[in-house]
Amino acid sequence: MRSDLLSSEPLVAPVNVTWEITGRCNLDCRHCLSADLRARGKGELTFEECLAVVDDLAAAEVFQINFGGGEPFLRDDFLSVLEYAQAKGITTCVSTNGTLLTDELIGELLRMDHLFLQVSLDGATAGTNDAIRGAGSFARIVAGVRRLSELGLPDLSLNMVVTRLNAGEIPDFVSLAESYGAKTRLSRFRPSGAACHTWDALRLTAAQLRWLAAYLGEHPEILTGDSFFALAPEGRRELGLNRCGAARMTMSIAPDGGVYPCAFLSDPAFLAGNVTEVSPIAIFHDAGVFRRLRGTDVESCRSCARLATCHGGCPAVAYFVSRSVGVPDPECLREVMAGVS
Amino acid sequence: MGSAASTEPLSTPRYIVSPSVRVRRESFGLLFYDTRSARLTYVASGEMLSPSAGDPCGPRELAVAELAPSREQAVARLLEGLQAKGLIVAVGSAEQ
Secondary structure, three states, rough: OOOHHHHOOOOOOEEEEEEOOOOOOOOOOOOOOOOOHHHOOOOOHHHHHHHHHHHHHHHHOOEEEEOOOOOOHHHOOOHHHHHHHHHOEEEEEEEOEEEEEEEEHHHHOOOOOOOEEEOOOOOOOHHHHHHHOOHHHHHHHHHHHHHHHOOOOEEEEEEEEEEEOOHHHHHHHHHHHHHHOOOEEEEEEEOOOOOHHHHHHOOOHHHHHHHHHHHHHHHOOEEOOOOOOOOHHHHHHHHOOOOOOOOOOEEOOOOEEEEOOOOOOOOOOHHOOOOOOOOOOHHHHOOOOHHHHHHHHHHOOOOOOOOOHHHHOOOHHHHHHHHHOOOOOOOOOHHHHHHHO | OHHHHHHHEEEEEEEOOOOEEEEEEEEEEEEEEOOOOEEEEEEOOOOOOOOHHHHOOOOOOEEEEOOOOOHHHHHHHHHHHHHHOOOEEEEEEOHH
């Protein structure tokens, strides 16, 4: 049903907007999707420009903003932007690396409504996490998570970008999250940003992909966003995770106000406009980049029995591997499964 | 003594969108968003249902369009389903 409805006409506005509100970060992760944006370094929106963006999104009845970066808490005015969005009735999610979570900051967060906090952690052990996120980061992140738990922040999740290095630790990671009263979210490793250079080394093996597909099927409580719509077995379709939401349900705003269909497609080829010049909602409706992506059809998938399940998979992965969004996701579950026999 | 029901006007429930839920009009009908779970519900209701305008944070009534008698039961079932999911709440009756 959902796919049929999404195929008929574009939504009046995105359901959620990913907003990389700063490019600055105090970590240097091997898979950072924002590394290219940071390298291009075009600055950040001013506080007034941020409020104007929130006004536009609220007027269009966007339900949710996912704030990330960079590290959003490095921005001095971030809490004010966050509170402004909440006052407009927009649900806010913040993705943080967890290293800046002082008691004072957590106290500010505890006063807020409509806040989901996601802390990035890439392993259940220091050795694994630090190999991806940097030396000493595990201890700092876990210290922040512990304080969040002790001070009682609700709606907390720990997010792992699943790679070859940490896939084997997923059950222990889930246990670690549970010990802090947090949910687990697993995100797909995609070859954008810094991950372009680490894709071959960190991408999952076929055996890991098969294991992960089965694991996700057995653990519906694990959050995935739309990360694994191409990979997940049939049961998760009921959660609506069966189609890429880029340009259909979501869009991404870069630190400098550039608009892209998805944070993982923050490549100059997909730059659709800038919020300092055009309303983000007008870009969502009218930008050629968005229209083309909505109309993209993976021709070689048309006869596949799983087409309704994944609609060709993730265009970002396809693009960064083959420079085309019109080709199948290279981690197509059908192909991976076929490799068993 | 006659029953009260026999002397009062027929009534139908009025519905408001649940406080933790937001909704907006789409070309296919209504799109609900539960702020507690971030879960979406797509309702292919066409023009039959429409949320009142106003503050998205405040209470919004769900208005039912005038319907052919043949469709009234289907819409009543749809509303009951939305209520069962916690997306809308019955708040009394509207006189017919």
